[in-house]
Amino acid sequence: MQGNKAQMARTKIVHLNIGAGSKQPRQPIHCEVLRSKRKTLALYIKQQKVVVRCPWGASNAEVDEFIENNHAWIQERLLEELQLERETLKIEKGGKIFYRARELTIVFKEGRKQRILINGDKFIIQGYKLNAAKARVQVEDYLIDKASEYIIPRARGLAKYLGVDRKIKEIKLRKTKSKWGHCTSQGILQYNWLIMLAPYSIIDYMITHEVCHMIHMDHSRQYWNLVGSICPDYVHYIDWLKAHEHRFWFD
Numbered sequence: 001m002q003g004n005k006a007q008m009a010r011t012k013i014v015h016l017n018i019g020a021g022s023k024q025p026r027q028p029i030h031c032e033v034l035r036s037k038r039k040t041l042a043l044y045i046k047q048q049k050v051v052v053r054c055p056w057g058a059s060n061a062e063v064d065e066f067i068e069n070n071h072a073w074i075q076e077r078l079l080e081e082l083q084l085e086r087e088t089l090k091i092e093k094g095g096k097i098f099y100r101a102r103e104l105t106i107v108f109k110e111g112r113k114q115r116i117l118i119n120g121d122k123f124i125i126q127g128y129k130l131n132a133a134k135a136r137v138q139v140e141d142y143l144i145d146k147a148s149e150y151i152i153p154r155a156r157g158l159a160k161y162l163g164v165d166r167k168i169k170e171i172k173l174r175k176t177k178s179k180w181g182h183c184t185s186q187g188i189l190q191y192n193w194l195i196m197l198a199p200y201s202i203i204d205y206m207i208t209h210e211v212c213h214m215i216h217m218d219h220s221r222q223y224w225n226l227v228g229s230i231c232p233d234y235v236h237y238i239d240w241l242k243a244h245e246h247r248f249w250f251d
């Protein structure tokens with residue numbers, strides 16, 4: 001019956017110690033087995049679902065053994081994914097916001113005047129008849145305002161210092177899903193205003209990154225030397241962004 005349609009997908013339940021100590025009962029996790037024209041077995045994890053891709057010829061026993069051998073790996077990845085999901089920014093009452101490298105608690109405050117205040121470990125969103133949707137728009141407006149006040153003049157100032165101010169046609173602020181900054185050879189610089197949630201050193205690195213492209217349109221050694229002459233700790237900032245950027249995105 002190898003290759004029969006009925007065998008294309010099989011669901012197996014594996015038991016893992018997710019989010020619990022060794023004394024806790026093991027949690028059942030569904031593991032989907034997908035057969036196709038491939039040569040090796042591989043594991044994928046997405047949205048707390050485990051998928052095993054395997055060749056048509058692999059027996060159920062082989063697949064089970066493969067899952068068993070990778071048990072610890074599956075468990076680690078699922079936990080890691082849960083952690084990332086937990087850290088994803090949600091603008092809601094009592095939620096956490098990672099602001100300028102500190103974790104603050106979101107507080108909704110009733111008031112006629114719309115404003116955002118940072119007080120101690122609180123990120124206070126004040127507005128009239130606030131709800132999650134309104135609060136989100138307020139946070140967006142706040143970050144866009146901050147970005148136009150901070151990023152645009154600093155990018156222009158740096159461009160002037162480097163003697164490339166005439167090359168910049170426009171500086172745009174835009175929320176994009178995957179990028180912090182972007183530029184074109186036509187002199188259009190673009191920054192993601194979500195970066196205003198990061199510390200100023202990180203924002204300055206991003207400003208530097210795009211402005212330096214007005215001199216070198218690549219990531220060559222000369223380019224990085226130039227970035228380093230303005231922003232000596234840039235390697236550290238790149239690492240910091242990689243480790244924390246998932247905490248800034250919100251829909």
Ligand SMILES: [Zn+2]
Nearest residue numbers: 209213218219
């Ligand atoms: Zn670049």
